[in-house]
Amino acid sequence: MTEHRSSDPAHVHDATVVVERVSKWFGHKVAVSDVSCSFGPGVTGLLGPNGAGKTTMLRMLTGLILPSEGSVTVLGSAPRDDVAVYSKVGLVPEEDAVYGFLTATEYVRYAAQLAGVADPATSARQALQRVDLLDEADRPLAGYSKGMRQRAKVAAALIDEPQILVLDEPLNGTDPVQRAHLINIFQDLGRAGHTVIVSSHVLEEVERMTNRVIAMVDGKLAAAGNVAAIRSAMTDIPYRVRVDSSDPRALAAALVTDEAINGVEFEDGLLRIETGDLRTLGTKLPVLSRELGVRITGFRPEDESLESVFRYLVRGR
Amino acid sequence: MTAVLAIARNTTRQLLGAKRLIGFGLLTLSPAFLFFLSSRNVSPSRLLDQFLGIGLGTFYIIVVPVITLIVSASALGDERRDSTLSFIVLRPIARWAIALAKLGSAFLASFALTGSGAFAMGAMYGLRADDWGYVVPMVVAAAIATAVYSAVFVPLGYVAERSTLLGLAYVFIWENGVAAVTGLSSTSPWRIGYSAFYALVPDDGVRQIEDFGVPGVDGGISDALTTGLIFLALSATVITLLLKRRDLA
Numbered sequence: 342m343t344e345h346r347s348s349d350p351a352h353v354h355d356a357t358v359v360v361e362r363v364s365k366w367f368g369h370k371v372a373v374s375d376v377s378c379s380f381g382p383g384v385t386g387l388l389g390p391n392g393a394g395k396t397t398m399l400r401m402l403t404g405l406i407l408p409s410e411g412s413v414t415v416l417g418s419a420p421r422d423d424v425a426v427y428s429k430v431g432l433v434p435e436e437d438a439v440y441g442f443l444t445a446t447e448y449v450r451y452a453a454q455l456a457g458v459a460d461p462a463t464s465a466r467q468a469l470q471r472v473d474l475l476d477e478a479d480r481p482l483a484g485y486s487k488g489m490r491q492r493a494k495v496a497a498a499l500i501d502e503p504q505i506l507v508l509d510e511p512l513n514g515t516d517p518v519q520r521a522h523l524i525n526i527f528q529d530l531g532r533a534g535h536t537v538i539v540s541s542h543v544l545e546e547v548e549r550m551t552n553r554v555i556a557m558v559d560g561k562l563a564a565a566g567n568v569a570a571i572r573s574a575m576t577d578i579p580y581r582v583r584v585d586s587s588d589p590r591a592l593a594a595a596l597v598t599d600e601a602i603n604g605v606e607f608e609d610g611l612l613r614i615e616t617g618d619l620r621t622l623g624t625k626l627p628v629l630s631r632e633l634g635v636r637i638t639g640f641r642p643e644d645e646s647l648e649s650v651f652r653y654l655v656r657g658r
Numbered sequence: 659m660t661a662v663l664a665i666a667r668n669t670t671r672q673l674l675g676a677k678r679l680i681g682f683g684l685l686t687l688s689p690a691f692l693f694f695l696s697s698r699n700v701s702p703s704r705l706l707d708q709f710l711g712i713g714l715g716t717f718y719i720i721v722v723p724v725i726t727l728i729v730s731a732s733a734l735g736d737e738r739r740d741s742t743l744s745f746i747v748l749r750p751i752a753r754w755a756i757a758l759a760k761l762g763s764a765f766l767a768s769f770a771l772t773g774s775g776a777f778a779m780g781a782m783y784g785l786r787a788d789d790w791g792y793v794v795p796m797v798v799a800a801a802i803a804t805a806v807y808s809a810v811f812v813p814l815g816y817v818a819e820r821s822t823l824l825g826l827a828y829v830f831i832w833e834n835g836v837a838a839v840t841g842l843s844s845t846s847p848w849r850i851g852y853s854a855f856y857a858l859v860p861d862d863g864v865r866q867i868e869d870f871g872v873p874g875v876d877g878g879i880s881d882a883l884t885t886g887l888i889f890l891a892l893s894a895t896v897i898t899l900l901l902k903r904r905d906l907a
Contacts, residue, residue, distance in 0.1 A: 405744055406905035421902065428750040438741035442672065454664035455749040461660075497745070 350566030351555060353381035357505055357536045358402055363411035365397050372397040374560045375411070380505075380538050384531035386547035387540040389557035395540040396435055398557065399509050402538065403432050415505060428456065431498035435509035435540075437490060441483030445474055445493045448482055452497035468496040473522055487514030495523060505536045512546050524550050579603045579615040582622065585639030586612065586630070592637075595629050613643070661751045662759045669763035672736065673729050674770065682725050686775030689717040690782045697786050709783045710866050713796065717779055718848045718855075719834065722800060726768040726807035727825035731815025733764035734897070738816060743906055757897035761890065765808040769801055776800035795858035798879075802886050803851025809886075809893035810847065816900055843874030847889070854882040 356379035365373040373394040380402075389395045400406045401413050404420025412419065418426045440448060449468050453461035469475045472492040482490055491514055498506060508527065512520050527550055531537045541547045547554060548568070556563040556571070564571045586592050589612035593605045596614060601621040606613040616622045619642070630637050693712045700708055737743040746756060780793030810828070815821040833846045843849055849872070856867050857879040867875070877885070 400906070403744075403748055405748070424752060425750050427748050430748060432744060432748050434741060434744055436741040438745070440668070440672065440742060440745075442675065443668075451664055451668055452745070455661045455746065455751065457661060457750065 350570065351378040351562060353379050353553075355381040357381055357416055358538070359414045360398075360402070361412045361414075363398075363401060363408045363413060365394075365401060365406065365409050372560055373401070373408075373557075376557070376560075376562045377411075378555050378562060378565060380536050380555075382531070382534045382536055383553065384527055384537040384539060384551035386551050386554040387538055387557065388542070388544065388547055388554050389540075389563070390542055393542075393557040394560035395542075395557055396509055397560075399432075399507050399538070399540055403430060403507055405432075428501065429504040431501075431503035431506045433491075433494045433498045433506075433508045433511045435513070437487060437514075439482045439490050439493060442481060444481055445469060445478040445485070445489075445496070448493055449478075449496045449500060452500045456501040458501050464500055465496075468500050469493075471499065471526065472496045473519075488516055488519050491515055492519060492523070495526070499526075499530075503535070506530060506538070508537065508539045510541055511539060512541070512543070520546070579617045580619045580622075581643040582614045582616065582619070583639065583641045583643050584612045584614060584626070584637060587636040587638070588633070591633050592626075592629060592635050595633060596625075599625065601625065661749065662755050665746060665751075665756060665759035666763040666766070669733055669760060670767045673732055673763065673767035678729065679771075682729070682771045683774070686721055686725060686771045687778050689713065689721060689775060690778035692716065693779065693782050693786075702787065705783070705787050706862060706866055709779075709787075709792070710863065710870070713779055714852065714870065714872065717775060718799070718803060718852055721775055722772045722803050722848060722851070723807055723829040723833075724826075725771050726804050727811050727822065727829065729768045729771065730764035730808040730811035731821040731825060733760045733767075733812050733815060735815030735818075735821050738906070747901060747906065753901040754894065754898045756901055757894045760897065761808060761812055761894055764812045765805050768808055769804045772800045772804045773797055789860070791860040792863065795855045795863075798858060799851040799855035801851075802854050802882050803848045806847035806850050806886050806889045809889040813893055813896045813900065816897065817904075844877060844885075846874060849874040850877070850882050850885050850889075853877040854879045857882070 358380040360376055360378050363373060363376050364371065376394075376398065387395050387398065397406065401408050402415065402420075404413075404415075407421060415426050416429060420426050420430070440451075443451065446465055446469065450461045450465040453464045453468075458464045466475065466478075469478045472495050474489065474492050474496060477485070477489065482493060485493065491511060495508075495511060498508075506527075511527075512523060515523060524546070527537050527539060531551070539547060539550055552567050554568060554571070555565045584592065589607060589610060593607045593612050596602050597605045601618045602614060602616050604615040606615075614622065623640075626637060626640065629635070689712050693709060696712070697705055697708050734743070737746070747753075776796040776799070777793060780790075780796035783792050784790040811821070811825055814825060814828075818824050833848070837843050837846055852872070852875045856864065856875050859867070
């Protein structure tokens with residue numbers, strides 16, 4: 342575990358994986374640029390659009406590629422220099438990379454043998470059971486759907502309950518039921534104190550798994566921390582709030598001239614307010630409600646979802 | 659040890675798929691079949707000449723390198739191309755152990771094919787000439803040549819995108835062209851294997867091979883084994899370094 346930097350949301354106090362000023366370039370193309378962050382127990386989402394540098398970052402975390410500059414330490418070691426650290430790391434790669442000629446049982450048992458698990462056959466069965474693949478486990482992986490292969494990869498990565506689990510777009514190709522099941526597994530691992538790092542460009546997926554995100558855009562760290570905290574730190578970007586009331590028209594007329602309000606939209610009986618100062622709006626609305634005799638039945642910020650935070654981050658670059 | 663054996667077993671199975679077994683099975687048996695066809699009406703005095711000619715010109719110079727190239731270059735090359743190599747390298751296994759497992763399985767898979775062809779060729783001569791003294795030299799020479807080719811082609815398959823093309827250039831342009839005329843012929847894998855054959859065959863075979871005048875095949879069995887081991891040690895070192903230092907992008 343490493344010392345934390347208390348005020349920096351990109352770092353955690355009980356870090357198991359530490360990224361220090363890491364850059365990676367391939368020829369003239371910069372894939373990751375001067376990123377520092379850390380990951381600790383629990384689930385952390387690594388977010389970014391395609392090409393943001395997420396996969397390069399995850400490959401550096403696991404030692405598959407070396408940083409051009411900076412350093413990555415996993416449980417205090419550089420993975421390339423100390424292969425023993427791999428007994429505590431599991432990876433689910435983004436690529437659909439499995440041995441097609443093996444059955445799922447053989448594939449996961451192979452993972453168990455490589456990991457040095459005491460009873461590979463039993464461990465393989467348990468891991469397959471965990472991802473709900475045991476009934477289909479004796480078919481060659483080549484005949485599996487993409488979602489099934491993803492689950493086989495997750496089973497192989499979980500074979501020795503690694504302390505650190507790195508998942509690169511792990512839900513690709515899975516159906517909603519499988520997705521929910523895998524998300525539960527990752528959340529359980531996070532709650533049990535494992536460091537789970539999940540990359541995704543599908544924000545809704547990450548939002549369901551975790552509150553802590555590290556967002557990358559164009560190879561750089563765009564934001565880090567709690568989703569709502571990231572959103573409130575972006576003071577230059579107005580909030581959008583939906584207000585449900587008994588008389589939205591009257592409320593809109595009263596708000597439209599207010600200094601704290603950037604804009605008001607009235608559509609299909611719904612009132613949407615844009616403001617740079619959510620707190621002022623929050624104190625003003627009850628006053629207006631009393632003065633106008635309007636009953637407010639709902640007040641919901643519309644853009645604290647990862648999708649909108651992410652959209653702002655990308656737009657700002 | 660379990661991990662190393664698991665890698666070797668899985669790799670051997672990967673390298674010997676059904677299509678390869680059939681295709682290369684036919685290729686490796688083709689010199690024996692060719693000898694069977696061409697020796698039907700040959701006089702006993704010409705039989706050995708025919709056998710050695712096909713054995714050298716077809717089996718050792720073409721069949722052994724081509725089969726070993728395709729099979730051995732896949733040992734790490736296919737894993738890199740299919741992105742399955744991370745499955746192996748992200749495990750607590752020493753890189754040299756992975757290198758040895760890959761080299762060993764590449765040799766075993768290749769030799770399963772080339773050894774069968776060598777045995778068939780020697781046995782075919784035994785049937786025709788009622789002389790079984792060439793079976794063991796054929797198989798030993800195939801084993802040594804296959805091992806040395808594996809030592810060259812396993813790392814080549816890992817580093818080169820077009821390993822087959824480069825491997826064929828190595829065999830047909832470098833090994834049988836440039837090296838043969840520049841005094842480097844003793845480093846040619848098939849010649850290293852053929853040196854063992856030359857050392858092990860009965861006397862009539864020795865005389866015949868000397869008549870062929872093949873350069874670089876007079877080192878003897880111990881030289882062949884030593885050179886083969888040097889190639890394998892160098893190859894294992896190179897693969898270990900590549901696994902340690904090369905990015906798996």
